[in-house]
Amino acid sequence: MRYTIYGLVVLLIIIHQDNWLWDDKRLIWGFMPITLLYQAGISVGAAIVWFLATKFAWPHHLEEVTQEPPAQAQETGDKE
Numbered sequence: 001m002r003y004t005i006y007g008l009v010v011l012l013i014i015i016h017q018d019n020w021l022w023d024d025k026r027l028i029w030g031f032m033p034i035t036l037l038y039q040a041g042i043s044v045g046a047a048i049v050w051f052l053a054t055k056f057a058w059p060h061h062l063e064e065v066t067q068e069p070p071a072q073a074q075e076t077g078d079k080e
Contacts (some may be wrong), residue, residue, distance in 0.1 A: 001056040008049045016042050 021035045028037050 005057045007054045008052070012042065012046055018042075023051065031038060 006014050018035065021038055026034045028034055039056055
């Protein structure tokens, strides 16, 4: 699954380069430029990929809590 996430990230990077829509003046729903809608779709796709990455590819060993005792406090007495 990890390599699928990597592939989706690379795919998002590639389709983010939307040079073909910059000169398109169409409005979607009468007010939204198609380029802005495309970027909103990329953002939603990135959020979904990030969710999948945290769900399936997160390194769980980083979250393991060790039960080591705290370091011994050094003596603070004056030694003269």
